Amino acid sequence: MSTADRRTAAAVEFDARPSPAADLLVRGAHLLDPRAGLDGPGDLLLRDGRIAQVGAPGALEAPDGCEEIDASGLHAFPAFFDPHVHLRTPGREDEEDVESGTRAAAAGGFGGILAMPNTDPVVDVAPVLLSLRERARTEAHVPVGFLAAITRAQSGTELTEMAELADAGAVAFTDDGLPVRSAGVLRLALQYQRLAGRPLALHEEDPGLSGPGAMHEGAVSALLGVAGIPSISESTMVARDAAVAGYEGGQVHMQHLSARESVEAVEHAKARGVAVSAEVSPHHLTLTEDDVRALDTARKMNPPLRAQADRHALIDGLRSGVIDCVATDHAPHAREEKEDPFELAPMGTTGLETAFAALYTELVLPGVLGLELVVERLTAGGALFGVAVPTLRPEAEANVCLVDLEARWTVGETGYQSRSDNSCFAGRELAGRVRLTVAGGAVAWREPATASSTA
Amino acid sequence: MKRSLLSIEDLARADIERILDRAESFAEVSGRAIKKVPALRGRTVLNLFYEASTRTSSSFELAAKRLSADTVSVRAQGSAVDKGESLKDTVQTLSAYDPALVVIRSPWAGAAELVARWTPAGVVNAGDGKREHPTQALLDLYTLWRRVGRLDGLKVWIVGDVLHSRVARSNILAFARMGCEVTVAGPPTLIPREIESLGCRVRSSLDELGEADVIYALRMQRERMEEAFVPSLREYAERYQIDARRLQPHQILMHPGPVNRGVELSAQVIDSPQALISQQVESGVVVRMAVLYELLASGEEEEGVAASATTAAAARARDADGAVAERLPDGSEHPIEVAPGEHLAAPAGPRP
Numbered sequence: 001m002s003t004a005d006r007r008t009a010a011a012v013e014f015d016a017r018p019s020p021a022a023d024l025l026v027r028g029a030h031l032l033d034p035r036a037g038l039d040g041p042g043d044l045l046l047r048d049g050r051i052a053q054v055g056a057p058g059a060l061e062a063p064d065g066c067e068e069i070d071a072s073g074l075h076a077f078p079a080f081f082d083p084h085v086h087l088r089t090p091g092r093e094d095e096e097d098v099e100s101g102t103r104a105a106a107a108g109g110f111g112g113i114l115a116m117p118n119t120d121p122v123v124d125v126a127p128v129l130l131s132l133r134e135r136a137r138t139e140a141h142v143p144v145g146f147l148a149a150i151t152r153a154q155s156g157t158e159l160t161e162m163a164e165l166a167d168a169g170a171v172a173f174t175d176d177g178l179p180v181r182s183a184g185v186l187r188l189a190l191q192y193q194r195l196a197g198r199p200l201a202l203h204e205e206d207p208g209l210s211g212p213g214a215m216h217e218g219a220v221s222a223l224l225g226v227a228g229i230p231s232i233s234e235s236t237m238v239a240r241d242a243a244v245a246g247y248e249g250g251q252v253h254m255q256h257l258s259a260r261e262s263v264e265a266v267e268h269a270k271a272r273g274v275a276v277s278a279e280v281s282p283h284h285l286t287l288t289e290d291d292v293r294a295l296d297t298a299r300k301m302n303p304p305l306r307a308q309a310d311r312h313a314l315i316d317g318l319r320s321g322v323i324d325c326v327a328t329d330h331a332p333h334a335r336e337e338k339e340d341p342f343e344l345a346p347m348g349t350t351g352l353e354t355a356f357a358a359l360y361t362e363l364v365l366p367g368v369l370g371l372e373l374v375v376e377r378l379t380a381g382g383a384l385f386g387v388a389v390p391t392l393r394p395e396a397e398a399n400v401c402l403v404d405l406e407a408r409w410t411v412g413e414t415g416y417q418s419r420s421d422n423s424c425f426a427g428r429e430l431a432g433r434v435r436l437t438v439a440g441g442a443v444a445w446r447e448p449a450t451a452s453s454t455a
Numbered sequence: 456m457k458r459s460l461l462s463i464e465d466l467a468r469a470d471i472e473r474i475l476d477r478a479e480s481f482a483e484v485s486g487r488a489i490k491k492v493p494a495l496r497g498r499t500v501l502n503l504f505y506e507a508s509t510r511t512s513s514s515f516e517l518a519a520k521r522l523s524a525d526t527v528s529v530r531a532q533g534s535a536v537d538k539g540e541s542l543k544d545t546v547q548t549l550s551a552y553d554p555a556l557v558v559i560r561s562p563w564a565g566a567a568e569l570v571a572r573w574t575p576a577g578v579v580n581a582g583d584g585k586r587e588h589p590t591q592a593l594l595d596l597y598t599l600w601r602r603v604g605r606l607d608g609l610k611v612w613i614v615g616d617v618l619h620s621r622v623a624r625s626n627i628l629a630f631a632r633m634g635c636e637v638t639v640a641g642p643p644t645l646i647p648r649e650i651e652s653l654g655c656r657v658r659s660s661l662d663e664l665g666e667a668d669v670i671y672a673l674r675m676q677r678e679r680m681e682e683a684f685v686p687s688l689r690e691y692a693e694r695y696q697i698d699a700r701r702l703q704p705h706q707i708l709m710h711p712g713p714v715n716r717g718v719e720l721s722a723q724v725i726d727s728p729q730a731l732i733s734q735q736v737e738s739g740v741v742v743r744m745a746v747l748y749e750l751l752a753s754g755e756e757e758e759g760v761a762a763s764a765t766t767a768a769a770a771r772a773r774d775a776d777g778a779v780a781e782r783l784p785d786g787s788e789h790p791i792e793v794a795p796g797e798h799l800a801a802p803a804g805p806r807p
Contacts, residue, residue: 219652225585225624226564295565341563
């Protein structure tokens, strides 16, 4: 398939509220930016919202009017990027809105996020998208990019006006929450992608195989008598859609992989040269079906937490690069809905505020993954959608988070920035606390002194 | 201290034995003209049923009354916890009556755990979705134990729709816990993947059914055919119905009720002396009395009823090392060697 007539995408557009450009001297942090080859103590000077200078510890002087932060004992990473967030706006502002969701992102060290369009109404026409973008320009603590739906009302039948939506600033297209059930419709979307010039992000699930399932099909679902969602529900669709994308020469991004077979399908597609990328969530990397035994609805999500072998395959896939990035799939839900019995409760967990700490505590500290790999994968998500990769290199836009790796905290103990409290890690003690986030060149988060607890 | 019965998983073998012993002591009460003891006088038992039930709700109510508890029965119309008042609000409202125990039946797995989280009362799971029905399993164990005299080493085949059956799950766990060898058999579409992890074998035909000491048939619901789990009830009955051809004289037949005559069981076997179906119903009351007593009154000063349980325990201990061993000598391959039609399937004689 020739790509000569393919639309060259304009630079993606993100929105955030106006904030003063950061002028900061971060002194004495351990700077870690794997792509820039930075891994050691140093000073970091931010001027006018950009990285101005990187120097040896104590080497840099704060210019007049520049705030100086003693960051000794802290790590400075490029701010993370989350390509999968549900801001629930419009429609369920009781669960999350642009302000609270982006505040939660900033508190989690994220310097940018992508918001999913499965709202009420669905983001499937330009006016809805434009009104959301306007709202983000007054409320968003970190730059937000918005996705639009692939099909109208996510019906899975008629395509949205993808070209016009792209012109209105849609970063990509997805029917997330639902699969594009028909391979024929997906094929049309991939053909039309040549006009829209944006990736398709795919929620991979075969409804015929998922049925009424509420958790992973395996030993735990057998024990609990809860209908299962088999791994093949995801992996067969990953394989199908990668094949269709390969045939049409399109670009697809596989959302929230959960099953070993899906990792294999992505690996296979990449080996054949299909333009496919993939993400995995912190919860799928750290929890399994065994964590659902007590039928805690905060651990009910779609795709479900799977078996230990799946978790290991996801970790291996993230390490090898078959899976490109970490994405939280931050999915806030009202407390009264999560208090329903497990089979009735909605699927989803919040994730922005716990992403780094969960991965650091459960994977880095036990030696499963290196810190630099986790940082690399937490910052890689934007590049798949045409966003500049956050970096600590001089002249880059300032996107930095300062993290205290020693700080231990109990999830939920001091509440959440998110409007919802359905965290699958609630009550767990985690290590790693974000102290400050600079997002899109502005300070987006400073941890309130009262909320900090240092071991 | 608050005590609950939410899952068979929570019970050790000794716990189950204690409940069976207690039930036996209450069986004596049920034989009296005045079938009532004062054990739970002044306590309130709240029956909260979100799903249609005849046997379970009536036997819980009767059990509570025979222990002199006050009972309140609440039936939610339909089965939707998510319509109108939430389960949480209902439970918290009714908890204002200060019940000692809430008995909950719900169409949703884990509902009993939720109730336990929201009420200071103890909680008994009377069936949660397709997950568990622990008191059914206990009464089945009791019924079988009364007939056979022991449970250890019995070969139990659970036949039918295991996928949708809370009775199957509780019974697999309970029979296995008591030392039975459990096999589940049914159409592959109605056997959950990885059910073996509960401690049973799986068979998709009844070819080896002859080895079973006990056949436990499950209810086959008509809607399973509409959902395409089986092509027709005719084909199901042809392959899995327990009928006079399949039921061997040495085997015991059990069923949790209500029976679909002509589907999972033929009329002949239902009415045969090998069937324990009506004894199972009968056991429901005394076993639920035992459960209520264990949760609410045991640990308090032993008197009257409780004392007679000790006697039952002693009698059972004698069974184990004395009379029964003689009657049912251990064999290497088949622990129970009995001639067809004898002992196992015969009504239990007077117990030693």
